[in-house]
Amino acid sequence: MTTHDLDNLPHVRDGLSEKERVVLTCVHKVQKERSGRDVPTAMLYGRVIEYVDMSEDELQRILQRLTNIHQRP
Numbered sequence: 522m523t524t525h526d527l528d529n530l531p532h533v534r535d536g537l538s539e540k541e542r543v544v545l546t547c548v549h550k551v552q553k554e555r556s557g558r559d560v561p562t563a564m565l566y567g568r569v570i571e572y573v574d575m576s577e578d579e580l581q582r583i584l585q586r587l588t589n590i591h592q593r594p
Contacts, residue, residue, distance in 0.1 A: 543572045544583050 537545070547568040551560045566580050575583075 540573050540575060540579070541583050541587060544569055544580065545587065547572070 544565070547565055548560055551564060551568060552558070562580070562584070566577055569575065569580060
């Protein structure tokens with residue numbers, strides 16, 4: 522198993538992969554910097570790739586998944 526495989530493996534505690542965790546952490550940090558305002562995707566992508574290697578499409582898929590999780594009753 523490679524490091525790349527581990528980045529995509531969901532954690533048993535909360536079901537989030539390492540990349541999803543990085544995205545959430547970056548969203549939180551940027552929202553704090555912007556006084557709670559929405560985070561532009563381009564700005565988020567710039568922050569995320571400082572920590573993990575991912576394409577813009579992968580970021581979009583992660584954001585979609587996280588949005589769907591958040592909206593569940």
